[in-house]
Amino acid sequence: MTGVINNVQCMEVERERERENTIMDKEAEKQSFRSRHQRLRRFFLIGVHVYIVFHMLAWYMLNQKIWGKTAMVGVLSLAAGRINSAAIMVAMILLSIPLFGRLFCGWFCHLRGAIELADWVMVKIGLTEYRKLRDRNILLTTGFHWTFRGIALAILLTPVFFFWMSGKFHLDMNPEPLRPMADLPGYGGKLFAQGARINTHISLAFTDCLLVFGAILFILFVISFVMNYFYGQGAFCRILCPYAVLFSGLMNLNPFQKKITRVGDCTGCRKCSNNCAQGIDVSREIYHYNGKVVSRECIKCMQCIDICKEGVLADTASPAVSQITPRREYERRPWQNSQKHLQVIEPLSPTMDAISIIVGIVSGTVTSSLGGFWFYVGAIIGFIGFRKLTLFLLAREATKPTLRAR
Ligand code: SF4
Numbered sequence: 001m002t003g004v005i006n007n008v009q010c011m012e013v014e015r016e017r018e019r020e021n022t023i024m025d026k027e028a029e030k031q032s033f034r035s036r037h038q039r040l041r042r043f044f045l046i047g048v049h050v051y052i053v054f055h056m057l058a059w060y061m062l063n064q065k066i067w068g069k070t071a072m073v074g075v076l077s078l079a080a081g082r083i084n085s086a087a088i089m090v091a092m093i094l095l096s097i098p099l100f101g102r103l104f105c106g107w108f109c110h111l112r113g114a115i116e117l118a119d120w121v122m123v124k125i126g127l128t129e130y131r132k133l134r135d136r137n138i139l140l141t142t143g144f145h146w147t148f149r150g151i152a153l154a155i156l157l158t159p160v161f162f163f164w165m166s167g168k169f170h171l172d173m174n175p176e177p178l179r180p181m182a183d184l185p186g187y188g189g190k191l192f193a194q195g196a197r198i199n200t201h202i203s204l205a206f207t208d209c210l211l212v213f214g215a216i217l218f219i220l221f222v223i224s225f226v227m228n229y230f231y232g233q234g235a236f237c238r239i240l241c242p243y244a245v246l247f248s249g250l251m252n253l254n255p256f257q258k259k260i261t262r263v264g265d266c267t268g269c270r271k272c273s274n275n276c277a278q279g280i281d282v283s284r285e286i287y288h289y290n291g292k293v294v295s296r297e298c299i300k301c302m303q304c305i306d307i308c309k310e311g312v313l314a315d316t317a318s319p320a321v322s323q324i325t326p327r328r329e330y331e332r333r334p335w336q337n338s339q340k341h342l343q344v345i346e347p348l349s350p351t352m353d354a355i356s357i358i359v360g361i362v363s364g365t366v367t368s369s370l371g372g373f374w375f376y377v378g379a380i381i382g383f384i385g386f387r388k389l390t391l392f393l394l395a396r397e398a399t400k401p402t403l404r405a406r
Protein backbone atom coordinates (compact mmCIF):
# COMPACT_ATOMS: atom_id res chain seq x y z
CA MET A 1 0.00 0.00 0.00
CA THR A 2 2.66 2.46 1.07
CA GLY A 3 4.80 1.34 -1.79
CA VAL A 4 2.19 2.35 -4.36
CA ILE A 5 1.64 5.78 -2.79
CA ASN A 6 5.30 6.51 -2.30
CA ASN A 7 6.03 5.40 -5.85
CA VAL A 8 3.53 7.87 -7.28
CA GLN A 9 4.79 10.72 -5.14
CA CYS A 10 8.42 9.93 -5.82
CA MET A 11 7.82 9.89 -9.56
CA GLU A 12 6.08 13.27 -9.51
CA VAL A 13 8.73 15.00 -7.48
CA GLU A 14 11.50 13.26 -9.38
CA ARG A 15 10.22 14.45 -12.74
CA GLU A 16 10.18 18.06 -11.58
CA ARG A 17 13.61 17.92 -10.11
CA GLU A 18 15.14 16.27 -13.14
CA ARG A 19 13.59 18.93 -15.32
CA GLU A 20 15.48 21.56 -13.40
CA ASN A 21 18.64 19.46 -13.35
CA THR A 22 18.82 19.58 -9.58
CA ILE A 23 19.52 15.96 -8.81
CA MET A 24 21.65 15.66 -5.75
CA ASP A 25 25.33 15.19 -6.19
CA LYS A 26 26.00 11.91 -4.40
CA GLU A 27 29.71 12.57 -4.16
CA ALA A 28 29.10 15.97 -2.57
CA GLU A 29 26.75 14.32 -0.10
CA LYS A 30 29.43 11.81 0.89
CA GLN A 31 31.97 14.59 1.33
CA SER A 32 29.52 16.49 3.47
CA PHE A 33 29.02 13.40 5.67
CA ARG A 34 32.77 13.29 6.30
CA SER A 35 33.17 17.03 6.89
CA ARG A 36 34.48 18.46 10.15
CA HIS A 37 31.08 19.88 11.11
CA GLN A 38 29.33 16.58 10.62
CA ARG A 39 31.99 14.56 12.44
CA LEU A 40 31.85 16.99 15.36
CA ARG A 41 28.07 16.91 15.34
CA ARG A 42 28.04 13.11 15.47
CA PHE A 43 30.51 13.26 18.34
CA PHE A 44 28.11 15.44 20.35
CA LEU A 45 25.02 13.44 19.41
CA ILE A 46 26.72 10.21 20.50
CA GLY A 47 28.17 11.95 23.57
CA VAL A 48 24.67 12.92 24.73
CA HIS A 49 23.68 9.24 24.67
CA VAL A 50 26.79 8.24 26.58
CA TYR A 51 25.88 10.84 29.17
CA ILE A 52 22.30 9.52 29.37
CA VAL A 53 23.53 5.97 30.02
CA PHE A 54 26.00 7.22 32.63
CA HIS A 55 23.26 9.29 34.23
CA MET A 56 20.81 6.39 34.42
CA LEU A 57 23.42 4.07 35.88
CA ALA A 58 24.27 6.68 38.52
CA TRP A 59 20.59 7.24 39.30
CA TYR A 60 19.42 3.63 39.47
CA MET A 61 22.53 1.63 40.39
CA LEU A 62 24.44 4.04 42.60
CA ASN A 63 21.48 6.05 43.90
CA GLN A 64 23.31 9.26 42.97
CA LYS A 65 20.55 11.75 42.21
CA ILE A 66 22.56 14.91 42.58
CA TRP A 67 22.20 15.78 38.88
CA GLY A 68 18.48 15.21 38.83
CA LYS A 69 16.80 14.22 35.58
CA THR A 70 18.32 16.13 32.71
CA ALA A 71 15.64 15.45 30.15
CA MET A 72 13.15 17.56 28.24
CA VAL A 73 10.77 16.82 31.10
CA GLY A 74 12.50 19.96 32.38
CA VAL A 75 10.04 21.97 30.25
CA LEU A 76 7.33 20.81 32.63
CA SER A 77 9.48 21.23 35.73
CA LEU A 78 10.37 24.76 34.66
CA ALA A 79 6.75 25.69 33.95
CA ALA A 80 5.70 24.20 37.29
CA GLY A 81 8.38 26.11 39.24
CA ARG A 82 10.42 23.05 40.19
CA ILE A 83 14.05 24.02 39.76
CA ASN A 84 16.16 20.96 39.06
CA SER A 85 18.88 20.17 36.58
CA ALA A 86 16.35 19.36 33.85
CA ALA A 87 14.68 22.76 34.36
CA ILE A 88 18.06 24.50 34.29
CA MET A 89 19.01 22.60 31.14
CA VAL A 90 15.78 23.64 29.42
CA ALA A 91 16.24 27.26 30.54
CA MET A 92 19.73 27.22 29.00
CA ILE A 93 18.39 25.75 25.76
CA LEU A 94 15.69 28.41 25.57
CA LEU A 95 18.24 31.15 26.24
CA SER A 96 20.52 29.76 23.53
CA ILE A 97 17.91 30.08 20.79
CA PRO A 98 17.92 33.88 20.37
CA LEU A 99 21.71 33.66 20.14
CA PHE A 100 22.34 30.59 18.02
CA GLY A 101 18.96 29.51 16.65
CA ARG A 102 18.02 25.85 17.04
CA LEU A 103 21.61 24.73 17.46
CA PHE A 104 20.48 22.47 20.30
CA CYS A 105 18.30 20.50 17.88
CA GLY A 106 21.05 19.77 15.40
CA TRP A 107 23.88 19.16 17.84
CA PHE A 108 22.63 18.04 21.24
CA CYS A 109 19.12 16.60 21.06
CA HIS A 110 19.28 12.89 21.80
CA LEU A 111 16.16 12.28 19.71
CA ARG A 112 17.82 13.89 16.73
CA GLY A 113 20.73 11.52 17.30
CA ALA A 114 18.35 8.53 17.24
CA ILE A 115 16.56 9.89 14.18
CA GLU A 116 19.81 10.39 12.25
CA LEU A 117 21.10 6.99 13.35
CA ALA A 118 17.88 5.42 12.05
CA ASP A 119 18.35 7.29 8.77
CA TRP A 120 21.92 6.04 8.44
CA VAL A 121 20.93 2.43 9.23
CA MET A 122 17.99 2.51 6.82
CA VAL A 123 20.19 3.80 4.01
CA LYS A 124 22.92 1.25 4.83
CA ILE A 125 20.58 -1.74 4.85
CA GLY A 126 19.08 -0.46 1.61
CA LEU A 127 15.36 -0.36 2.38
CA THR A 128 14.00 0.14 -1.13
CA GLU A 129 11.01 2.31 -0.25
CA TYR A 130 13.10 4.47 2.02
CA ARG A 131 15.83 4.92 -0.56
CA LYS A 132 13.25 6.25 -3.00
CA LEU A 133 12.52 9.07 -0.59
CA ARG A 134 16.06 9.49 0.65
CA ASP A 135 17.91 9.54 -2.66
CA ARG A 136 15.94 12.59 -3.78
CA ASN A 137 15.58 14.00 -0.26
CA ILE A 138 11.81 13.82 -0.56
CA LEU A 139 10.33 15.05 2.70
CA LEU A 140 6.67 14.19 3.00
CA THR A 141 4.51 16.07 5.46
CA THR A 142 1.03 17.24 6.33
CA GLY A 143 -0.33 20.69 5.56
CA PHE A 144 -0.96 21.07 9.30
CA HIS A 145 2.46 20.24 10.67
CA TRP A 146 2.60 23.36 12.83
CA THR A 147 -0.89 22.69 14.18
CA PHE A 148 0.01 19.08 14.96
CA ARG A 149 3.13 20.14 16.83
CA GLY A 150 1.25 22.95 18.59
CA ILE A 151 -1.43 20.58 19.88
CA ALA A 152 1.25 18.11 20.98
CA LEU A 153 2.88 20.93 22.97
CA ALA A 154 -0.46 21.84 24.56
CA ILE A 155 -0.95 18.19 25.58
CA LEU A 156 2.56 18.04 26.97
CA LEU A 157 1.82 21.10 29.11
CA THR A 158 -1.59 19.89 30.30
CA PRO A 159 -0.28 18.47 33.62
CA VAL A 160 1.28 21.88 34.33
CA PHE A 161 -2.02 23.55 33.63
CA PHE A 162 -3.77 21.29 36.18
CA PHE A 163 -0.93 21.89 38.59
CA TRP A 164 -1.46 25.64 38.31
CA MET A 165 -5.21 25.23 38.70
CA SER A 166 -4.73 23.24 41.91
CA GLY A 167 -2.98 26.26 43.42
CA LYS A 168 0.11 24.22 44.31
CA PHE A 169 2.49 26.35 42.28
CA HIS A 170 5.53 27.43 44.26
CA LEU A 171 9.21 27.58 43.50
CA ASP A 172 11.20 24.68 44.93
CA MET A 173 14.45 22.87 44.28
CA ASN A 174 14.23 19.13 43.93
CA PRO A 175 16.08 16.70 41.64
CA GLU A 176 12.90 14.65 41.15
CA PRO A 177 10.59 15.66 38.32
CA LEU A 178 7.00 16.34 39.33
CA ARG A 179 4.44 13.58 39.18
CA PRO A 180 2.64 12.85 36.90
CA MET A 181 5.24 14.42 34.68
CA ALA A 182 7.76 11.62 35.00
CA ASP A 183 7.27 9.40 32.05
CA LEU A 184 10.07 7.07 31.08
CA PRO A 185 9.45 3.32 31.43
CA GLY A 186 10.91 2.14 34.74
CA TYR A 187 10.32 5.38 36.62
CA GLY A 188 9.00 4.84 40.14
CA GLY A 189 9.58 1.07 39.88
CA LYS A 190 6.84 0.58 37.30
CA LEU A 191 6.97 -0.26 33.62
CA PHE A 192 4.29 2.30 32.78
CA ALA A 193 3.08 5.50 34.47
CA GLN A 194 1.87 5.19 38.06
CA GLY A 195 -1.82 5.47 37.22
CA ALA A 196 -1.75 3.21 34.13
CA ARG A 197 -4.37 0.44 34.01
CA ILE A 198 -1.86 -2.14 32.91
CA ASN A 199 1.41 -2.14 34.72
CA THR A 200 4.09 -4.28 36.21
CA HIS A 201 6.60 -3.82 38.97
CA ILE A 202 10.18 -3.28 37.84
CA SER A 203 13.17 -4.25 39.92
CA LEU A 204 16.87 -4.03 39.12
CA ALA A 205 16.87 -7.66 37.97
CA PHE A 206 18.39 -8.25 34.54
CA THR A 207 15.12 -9.30 32.89
CA ASP A 208 13.29 -6.25 34.28
CA CYS A 209 16.03 -3.96 33.01
CA LEU A 210 15.72 -5.61 29.61
CA LEU A 211 11.98 -4.99 29.67
CA VAL A 212 12.49 -1.29 30.42
CA PHE A 213 15.22 -1.04 27.81
CA GLY A 214 12.98 -2.77 25.27
CA ALA A 215 10.10 -0.37 25.99
CA ILE A 216 12.38 2.66 25.56
CA LEU A 217 13.81 1.19 22.35
CA PHE A 218 10.31 0.58 21.01
CA ILE A 219 9.33 4.21 21.59
CA LEU A 220 12.53 5.39 19.90
CA PHE A 221 11.95 2.96 17.03
CA VAL A 222 8.53 4.45 16.31
CA ILE A 223 9.80 8.03 16.58
CA SER A 224 12.82 7.46 14.37
CA PHE A 225 12.49 4.42 12.07
CA VAL A 226 8.73 4.46 11.52
CA MET A 227 8.48 8.22 11.01
CA ASN A 228 11.52 8.30 8.72
CA TYR A 229 10.32 5.32 6.72
CA PHE A 230 6.95 6.80 5.84
CA TYR A 231 7.74 10.53 5.71
CA GLY A 232 11.43 10.87 4.89
CA GLN A 233 14.43 11.81 7.00
CA GLY A 234 13.87 13.76 10.22
CA ALA A 235 10.09 13.42 9.91
CA PHE A 236 9.49 13.52 13.65
CA CYS A 237 11.21 16.91 13.90
CA ARG A 238 9.29 18.29 10.93
CA ILE A 239 5.85 16.94 11.81
CA LEU A 240 5.35 16.10 15.47
CA CYS A 241 8.00 17.33 17.89
CA PRO A 242 6.29 19.76 20.30
CA TYR A 243 9.56 21.43 21.25
CA ALA A 244 9.96 22.72 17.71
CA VAL A 245 7.05 25.09 18.42
CA LEU A 246 8.61 26.27 21.65
CA PHE A 247 12.02 26.82 20.05
CA SER A 248 10.89 28.36 16.80
CA GLY A 249 8.90 31.02 18.69
CA LEU A 250 12.20 32.33 20.06
CA MET A 251 13.95 32.50 16.72
CA ASN A 252 14.63 35.67 14.76
CA LEU A 253 13.85 37.86 17.78
CA ASN A 254 17.44 38.91 18.24
CA PRO A 255 18.91 40.79 15.24
CA PHE A 256 22.31 39.38 16.23
CA GLN A 257 21.20 35.74 16.15
CA LYS A 258 23.63 33.55 14.24
CA LYS A 259 22.08 32.35 11.00
CA ILE A 260 23.17 30.48 7.92
CA THR A 261 24.52 33.40 5.90
CA ARG A 262 25.80 34.04 2.38
CA VAL A 263 29.45 34.99 2.64
CA GLY A 264 30.31 34.90 -1.06
CA ASP A 265 28.81 34.73 -4.52
CA CYS A 266 26.11 32.10 -4.90
CA THR A 267 25.84 30.33 -8.24
CA GLY A 268 22.27 29.21 -7.64
CA CYS A 269 23.15 25.53 -8.09
CA ARG A 270 20.61 24.67 -5.33
CA LYS A 271 22.64 21.83 -3.83
CA CYS A 272 22.12 23.38 -0.40
CA SER A 273 18.34 23.38 -0.86
CA ASN A 274 18.23 19.86 -2.21
CA ASN A 275 20.22 18.52 0.72
CA CYS A 276 18.54 20.28 3.62
CA ALA A 277 17.11 17.64 5.95
CA GLN A 278 14.48 20.11 7.15
CA GLY A 279 13.22 20.94 3.67
CA ILE A 280 14.36 24.55 3.71
CA ASP A 281 14.96 26.20 0.37
CA VAL A 282 18.32 27.62 1.45
CA SER A 283 19.16 29.01 -1.97
CA ARG A 284 15.91 30.94 -2.06
CA GLU A 285 16.25 32.21 1.51
CA ILE A 286 19.70 33.69 0.96
CA TYR A 287 18.41 35.26 -2.22
CA HIS A 288 15.33 36.85 -0.68
CA TYR A 289 16.20 37.59 2.96
CA ASN A 290 19.33 39.73 2.93
CA GLY A 291 21.56 36.73 2.48
CA LYS A 292 20.21 34.93 5.57
CA VAL A 293 18.30 31.70 6.16
CA VAL A 294 15.38 32.84 8.28
CA SER A 295 13.31 29.66 8.31
CA ARG A 296 12.25 28.59 11.79
CA GLU A 297 12.80 24.98 10.77
CA CYS A 298 16.58 25.41 10.59
CA ILE A 299 18.27 23.15 13.13
CA LYS A 300 21.82 24.27 12.35
CA CYS A 301 22.92 20.87 11.10
CA MET A 302 25.34 22.75 8.79
CA GLN A 303 24.76 20.32 5.92
CA CYS A 304 24.06 23.20 3.55
CA ILE A 305 27.41 24.76 4.47
CA ASP A 306 29.22 21.48 3.95
CA ILE A 307 27.57 20.63 0.64
CA CYS A 308 28.24 24.01 -0.96
CA LYS A 309 31.32 23.58 -3.15
CA GLU A 310 31.62 27.34 -3.60
CA GLY A 311 32.04 27.86 0.15
CA VAL A 312 29.32 30.47 0.04
CA LEU A 313 27.66 29.72 3.37
CA ALA A 314 28.63 30.21 7.00
CA ASP A 315 26.86 30.28 10.35
CA THR A 316 27.36 33.81 11.55
CA ALA A 317 25.67 36.86 13.05
CA SER A 318 27.64 39.17 10.71
CA PRO A 319 25.78 40.79 7.81
CA ALA A 320 25.70 38.82 4.58
CA VAL A 321 28.08 39.61 1.75
CA SER A 322 26.34 41.15 -1.27
CA GLN A 323 25.91 39.05 -4.34
CA ILE A 324 28.30 40.57 -6.88
CA THR A 325 27.78 38.24 -9.83
CA PRO A 326 24.15 38.39 -10.85
CA ARG A 327 22.54 34.98 -10.58
CA ARG A 328 19.50 33.84 -12.41
CA GLU A 329 16.23 35.06 -11.00
CA TYR A 330 14.80 32.74 -8.43
CA GLU A 331 11.77 30.94 -9.71
CA ARG A 332 9.22 29.20 -7.62
CA ARG A 333 9.72 25.51 -8.20
CA PRO A 334 6.62 23.42 -8.85
CA TRP A 335 7.28 20.96 -6.06
CA GLN A 336 7.29 23.61 -3.40
CA ASN A 337 4.23 24.12 -1.27
CA SER A 338 2.56 27.45 -0.55
CA GLN A 339 5.12 28.22 2.18
CA LYS A 340 7.80 27.86 -0.51
CA HIS A 341 9.07 24.91 1.39
CA LEU A 342 10.63 21.86 -0.14
CA GLN A 343 8.52 19.48 1.89
CA VAL A 344 5.95 17.56 -0.14
CA ILE A 345 2.41 17.54 1.21
CA GLU A 346 0.69 14.22 0.75
CA PRO A 347 -2.20 14.36 -1.71
CA LEU A 348 -5.02 14.33 0.85
CA SER A 349 -7.89 16.79 0.91
CA PRO A 350 -7.57 19.43 3.67
CA THR A 351 -10.46 17.74 5.51
CA MET A 352 -8.84 14.31 5.53
CA ASP A 353 -5.52 15.93 6.35
CA ALA A 354 -7.09 17.63 9.38
CA ILE A 355 -8.89 14.44 10.42
CA SER A 356 -5.58 12.55 10.36
CA ILE A 357 -4.23 15.07 12.89
CA ILE A 358 -7.30 14.55 15.09
CA VAL A 359 -6.90 10.76 14.85
CA GLY A 360 -3.23 11.13 15.77
CA ILE A 361 -3.99 13.36 18.76
CA VAL A 362 -6.79 11.10 20.05
CA SER A 363 -4.75 7.90 19.73
CA GLY A 364 -1.75 9.65 21.27
CA THR A 365 -3.86 10.82 24.20
CA VAL A 366 -5.07 7.25 24.76
CA THR A 367 -1.55 5.78 24.78
CA SER A 368 -0.21 8.65 26.92
CA SER A 369 -2.00 7.06 29.87
CA LEU A 370 0.94 4.62 29.84
CA GLY A 371 3.38 7.52 30.32
CA GLY A 372 4.20 10.77 28.56
CA PHE A 373 6.50 9.34 25.90
CA TRP A 374 3.85 6.82 24.86
CA PHE A 375 1.89 9.76 23.47
CA TYR A 376 4.22 9.79 20.49
CA VAL A 377 3.68 6.09 19.81
CA GLY A 378 -0.10 6.41 19.66
CA ALA A 379 0.00 9.72 17.79
CA ILE A 380 2.38 8.39 15.13
CA ILE A 381 0.57 5.09 14.60
CA GLY A 382 -2.86 6.79 14.48
CA PHE A 383 -1.66 9.57 12.18
CA ILE A 384 0.20 7.34 9.75
CA GLY A 385 -2.36 4.53 9.85
CA PHE A 386 -5.25 6.85 9.03
CA ARG A 387 -3.43 8.65 6.23
CA LYS A 388 -2.09 5.57 4.55
CA LEU A 389 -5.45 3.85 4.73
CA THR A 390 -7.15 6.93 3.23
CA LEU A 391 -4.58 7.18 0.44
CA PHE A 392 -4.92 3.48 -0.27
CA LEU A 393 -8.70 3.74 -0.53
CA LEU A 394 -8.41 6.83 -2.75
CA ALA A 395 -5.93 5.07 -5.04
CA ARG A 396 -8.23 2.05 -5.27
CA GLU A 397 -11.20 4.29 -6.03
CA ALA A 398 -9.25 6.04 -8.79
CA THR A 399 -8.33 2.75 -10.51
CA LYS A 400 -11.90 1.35 -10.41
CA PRO A 401 -13.38 0.89 -13.90
CA THR A 402 -16.23 3.36 -14.41
CA LEU A 403 -19.62 2.04 -15.58
CA ARG A 404 -20.94 3.81 -18.62
CA ALA A 405 -24.62 4.23 -19.39
CA ARG A 406 -25.52 2.60 -22.68
S1 SF4 B 1 12.73 19.14 16.67
FE1 SF4 B 1 12.47 18.01 18.60
S2 SF4 B 1 13.26 15.95 18.23
FE2 SF4 B 1 13.96 17.25 16.57
S3 SF4 B 1 15.95 17.90 17.23
FE3 SF4 B 1 14.55 19.51 17.90
S4 SF4 B 1 13.95 18.96 19.98
FE4 SF4 B 1 14.93 17.16 19.06
Ligand code: SF4
Pocket (backbone or CB within 6 Å): 265, 266, 267, 268, 269, 270, 271, 272, 273, 282, 283, 307, 308, 309, 310, 311, 312, 313
Ligand atom coordinates in the same frame (compact mmCIF):
# COMPACT_ATOMS: atom_id res chain seq x y z
S1 SF4 C 1 24.75 28.54 -1.55
FE1 SF4 C 1 26.20 27.18 -2.52
S2 SF4 C 1 25.12 25.24 -2.76
FE2 SF4 C 1 23.59 26.82 -2.36
S3 SF4 C 1 22.90 27.51 -4.38
FE3 SF4 C 1 24.52 28.89 -3.74
S4 SF4 C 1 26.38 28.01 -4.59
FE4 SF4 C 1 24.84 26.40 -4.67
Ligand code: SF4
Pocket (backbone or CB within 6 Å): 260, 275, 276, 277, 278, 279, 280, 282, 293, 297, 298, 299, 300, 301, 302, 303, 304, 305
Ligand atom coordinates in the same frame (compact mmCIF):
# COMPACT_ATOMS: atom_id res chain seq x y z
S1 SF4 D 1 19.27 25.35 6.38
FE1 SF4 D 1 21.26 24.31 6.51
S2 SF4 D 1 21.72 24.24 8.68
FE2 SF4 D 1 19.55 24.70 8.50
S3 SF4 D 1 18.55 22.72 8.61
FE3 SF4 D 1 18.86 23.15 6.43
S4 SF4 D 1 20.82 22.19 5.95
FE4 SF4 D 1 20.69 22.31 8.18
